[in-house]
Amino acid sequence: MTNSVDLDVSALMSIAAVERDCGLAKDTLRVWERRYGFPQPLRDAHDERRYPADQVAKLRLLRRLIDTGHRPGKIVGHSMEDLLALLRGPEAHGPEPESPAAREVLARLAAHDAERLRDFLAALLTRTGLRAFAAEIAPQLAHAVGAAWARGELEIHQEHLFTEQFATVLRGAINAALGAGAPRDRPRVLLSTLPQEPHALGLLMAEAMFVLEGCRCISLGVQTPAPDIATAARAHGADILALSFSAMAPAAQAQAGLAELRAATPAAMEIWAGGACPGLRAQPGVMVVRGLDSIGPAVAAWRLRTGSSQAPR
Structure with a gap:
């Protein structure tokens, strides 16, 4: 009370x-x-x-x-x-150990230095490559920043600064990959999140992995109503509708949204759901993709199922 x-x-x-x-x-x-x-x-x-x-x-x-x-x-x-x-963590006796990259990010956030933070992230991406940056580095840095915020070492505006600078760098790398001249046709992937799901980094990391597999991607960004997602997916002739759900997404709401989208889209259009939502599970016509590293094999399996000859980059 x-x-x-x-x-x-x-x-x-x-x-x-x-x-x-x-x-x-x-x-x-x-x-x-x-x-x-x-x-x-x-x-x-x-x-x-x-x-x-x-x-x-x-x-x-x-x-x-x-x-x-x-x-x-x-x-x-x-x-x-x-x-x-x-x-x-259960074995820790002090703050969780952080990688050198995480320590550098936290130091630049503490200094409120947006430009140097962005430069560092861009250099890190160049050194590691887009695949490792999206699938490995991004989750590690996001966890370190979130943990520092939860401990009271960062303010919410600093966490937002990290998200924006990271998204800027990752979006630039995705655009560069798209402009590199590799042929892109199938599968056509439409990406979004449902309302009440504002977390954009997971969606952007998934887009990077799809792009690396030679997919043609259309992102609607976050918090798109289910009817609008379905309309856009039909308009773009999407082969795959990819939805991201963070750990904060209520499982019942996620499952209901997926069911609504399945009912509103052609049966031949596959729906893939991914993210950290603990209650996320497969349902008729909806496949759950566990982890960013699973996107590549899932795309390869889709090409085998459909007879598509489009090769990854």
Whole structure:
């Protein structure tokens, strides 16, 4: 139950501010409040929820742990100390070790140096190549930044800065690959996420892997209504409709959205779903692709099934 008190709310956060800061939807906050007894917001004079700083800090940790695969019901009741221990890993006695690249990224974020951060990421991409950058480096750096944010070492604007600079560099590399002159025809892949799924990096990393396999990709970006995705997929003659779901995506909502898309698209158009959503599962006419490294073999299998001779780059 929430508390109604007379207080100075200037130091407290509204539910909208918590949603922006923690990346947890308002509906999720309300459900946790009812189901798990946390958070326990106060109420202002207008009966609006207001969240103290200690609760917001714990919500940040919870979101990060859910991003790594933990289930809310198993961790919401844990103390901050226990949550930090989970974030560091069972064998850790201090902050999780970070790669040299992650340490460099965190240092440039701490210095608020967007230009040098972008230059470093671009140099890293050149050194490792697009495939390793998208499939291996990107998840490692995103985890390190998210963990630092959850520990309170970075502000939300610094996490957003990383996301934007990383996306800029990765998008540039994808465009360069598309402009390299390799023939691209089949499969035609339309990529997007459903509403309430704002995480764009996973979608962009998947696009990079499809491009490396010689696919023709059309990205609608994030948070596209299912009817619009279906309309676009038909308009572009997509062979594959690829949807990304982060660990924060409610499993029931993800499954319902996939079922809606399956019903609204031609049977010959395949629907592939991927991402860290723990409840994501195959259903009739929908294939789950586990991991970015699985995209290449899945595309090769599609070409065998359909008799397409289009070769990867």
